[in-house]
Amino acid sequence: MKRTAISAATILLTILSLPAQAPTVYTRADTLRGSNGPGRSWWDVTFYDLHTTVFPADSTISGWNGITYRVLTPATEMQIDLQEPLVADSIKQDGRILAWRRDGNAFFVTLTAPQQTGKLKTVTVWYHGKPRAARNPPWDGGLIWREDSLHNRWISTADEGLGASVFWPNKDYLADEPDSQRIAITVPKGMINVSNGRLRSTKDNPEGTTTFEWFVTSPINNYNVEINAGQYAHFADTLQGEKGKLTLDFWPLAIHLDTARVQFQQAKPMIICFERWFGPFPWYEDGYKLIEAPHLGMEHQSGVAYGNRFKNGYNGRDLSGTGIGMKWDFIIVHESGHEWFGNNITSKDRADMWVHEGFTNYSEGIYTECQQGKEAGAKYIIGSRRNITNRTPIIPAFGVNGGGSGDMYYKTGSMLHMMRQIINDDETWRVGILRGLNKTFWHQTVTGRQVQDFINTQSGINFDKVFEQYLTTTKVPTLEYKISGTAFSYRWANVVPGFDMPVKVTLGGEGFTLIRPTEEWKNAEIRLADPGAFKVDENFYVLSKNVSGS
Ligand SMILES: [Zn+2]
Numbered sequence: 065m066k067r068t069a070i071s072a073a074t075i076l077l078t079i080l081s082l083p084a085q086a087p088t089v090y091t092r093a094d095t096l097r098g099s100n101g102p103g104r105s106w107w108d109v110t111f112y113d114l115h116t117t118v119f120p121a122d123s124t125i126s127g128w129n130g131i132t133y134r135v136l137t138p139a140t141e142m143q144i145d146l147q148e149p150l151v152a153d154s155i156k157q158d159g160r161i162l163a164w165r166r167d168g169n170a171f172f173v174t175l176t177a178p179q180q181t182g183k184l185k186t187v188t189v190w191y192h193g194k195p196r197a198a199r200n201p202p203w204d205g206g207l208i209w210r211e212d213s214l215h216n217r218w219i220s221t222a223d224e225g226l227g228a229s230v231f232w233p234n235k236d237y238l239a240d241e242p243d244s245q246r247i248a249i250t251v252p253k254g255m256i257n258v259s260n261g262r263l264r265s266t267k268d269n270p271e272g273t274t275t276f277e278w279f280v281t282s283p284i285n286n287y288n289v290e291i292n293a294g295q296y297a298h299f300a301d302t303l304q305g306e307k308g309k310l311t312l313d314f315w316p317l318a319i320h321l322d323t324a325r326v327q328f329q330q331a332k333p334m335i336i337c338f339e340r341w342f343g344p345f346p347w348y349e350d351g352y353k354l355i356e357a358p359h360l361g362m363e364h365q366s367g368v369a370y371g372n373r374f375k376n377g378y379n380g381r382d383l384s385g386t387g388i389g390m391k392w393d394f395i396i397v398h399e400s401g402h403e404w405f406g407n408n409i410t411s412k413d414r415a416d417m418w419v420h421e422g423f424t425n426y427s428e429g430i431y432t433e434c435q436q437g438k439e440a441g442a443k444y445i446i447g448s449r450r451n452i453t454n455r456t457p458i459i460p461a462f463g464v465n466g467g468g469s470g471d472m473y474y475k476t477g478s479m480l481h482m483m484r485q486i487i488n489d490d491e492t493w494r495v496g497i498l499r500g501l502n503k504t505f506w507h508q509t510v511t512g513r514q515v516q517d518f519i520n521t522q523s524g525i526n527f528d529k530v531f532e533q534y535l536t537t538t539k540v541p542t543l544e545y546k547i548s549g550t551a552f553s554y555r556w557a558n559v560v561p562g563f564d565m566p567v568k569v570t571l572g573g574e575g576f577t578l579i580r581p582t583e584e585w586k587n588a589e590i591r592l593a594d595p596g597a598f599k600v601d602e603n604f605y606v607l608s609k610n611v612s613g614s
Contacts (some may be wrong), residue, residue: 090118112246135184147227148446198419217252218294222499241284245261247277250274257274261351292315292356296315299313305344305348307344308348331396341434370395372393372394382446385447422479453537458535512535533565540558545611553586555584
């Protein structure tokens with residue numbers, strides 16, 4: 065298929081149909097939330113000991129979190145995040161009650177005990193209140209108070225972007241993950257709570273409640289920590305994976321057990337495919353779980369939240385528009401893909417969420433490739449481009465918990481797909497880069513720059529201009545060309561200065577030829593029986609324009 069030449073009329077229509085983009089204004093609160101400020105940078109979280117009780121009758125919660133940290137440099141003021149309208153009741157260290165001042169969603173606690181470099185210390189925060197209720201989860205999140213179809217209470221959490229401090233006190237900053245975490249959730253007796261990691265104990269309390277103590281033995285991003293309380297059923301399976309026996313635990317609502325037994329079979333081929341392409345599942349110690357949730361889904365680590373109604377596709381449709389995406393369950397594949405990209409490798413700053421969503425969008429193409437072949441995988445990625453808007457750049461401001469454009473999914477996925485074409489060596493792509501990233505940055509937080517440098521080094525190709533073009537601008541590179549007899553000239557337009565991405569085109573003979581356009585006109589020989597048959601390889605997300613007449 066020929067990529068459409070853009071006309072002036074098309075451009076005008078496009079501009080007219082776009083709403084005016086108001087510049088994003090960031091506040092002091094955004095900086096406190098999104099940057100490694102003075103109340104954060106001196107300590108490194110090692111363990112969260114979270115204990116929360118859920119009271120569905122009045123939609124409130126209460127509890128405490130013991131925050132254990134290593135002192136990096138001595139300091140006396142510590143920032144702990146807890147979002148309004150939740151309140152802190154007391155904050156203690158070494159048995160002493162500490163003073164604090166509140167600045168919106170951030171608490172600045174004055175420590176009195178000595179903070180010696182290298183030492184482990186614990187601060188415990190007691191809190192309670194009526195947390196923000198989710199308006200449109202998982203996108204506009206918070207606490208989710210629902211009922212299942214039999215009017216049983218069903219409670220869940222989703223807070224990606226918004227932040228985990230919407231329901232528990234912590235250092236709500238992506239770059240600092242604890243090494244492990246306890247998640248002890250107390251719910252009314254009769255409800256079952258499923259969180260991340262493994263269930264260590266279940267205890268009935270005298271006041272008519274039950275405490276479910278879950279434990280995560282690996283680093284976990286704050287927004288992955290979850291509550292799911294309802295009338296759950298459970299079934300289990302195992303898989304012989306790259307690191308041995310992986311436990312698979314499935315937690316559908318009891319009323320959906322039979323349907324889930326069928327649909328959740330898709331987890332196995334997905335994990336086998338992703339282990340081959342991305343390396344071992346990152347959480348053998350904590351296991352793989354699918355937990356039914358009252359929202360579409362979220363990549364909650366070692367406990368993926370699932371709400372796709374046991375149907376293939378994305379909420380009943382195919383995001384790629386090709387029909388290919390109806391052959392697998394989008395939420396099982398996409399949210400589990402995040403176990404590698406997002407959970408194993410986590411961005412330090414939300415501005416680099418393309419590392420989470422771009423690679424995970426790409427993983428949908430990879431799963432399609434495993435299931436239906438390489439051509440289908442490519443077709444899925446190419447089809448998904450129809451969702452790209454090019455309204456704002458993918459990467460927003462850093463240090464302010466800025467959420468980038470939705471193009472971080474499909475446009476980044478398309479960019480990665482193009483890089484694979486340019487590298488033109490699937491073993492380098494799969495082993496050196498995709499598996500290499502997960503191995504090198506295993507259980508780590510990273511900057512987008514580290515990921516870019518890694519790809520450049522592993523491929524031996526400098527993709528800096530490609531990253532700059534696709535991640536920081538809304539411009540789609542346009543290959544301008546002229547054909548006159550056998551003379552073919554070409555150049556890049558609508559690109560960042562120095563853009564030098566190679567691209568594949570038909571110059572005659574068999575298949576595509578790789579050319580290396582820059583912003584300057586270059587010449588080549590073309591031998592096409594019909595010059596109108598000239599095309600750019602559709603695996604490249606670029607436009608082309610015949611400017612022979614101009
Ligand atoms: Zn995602």
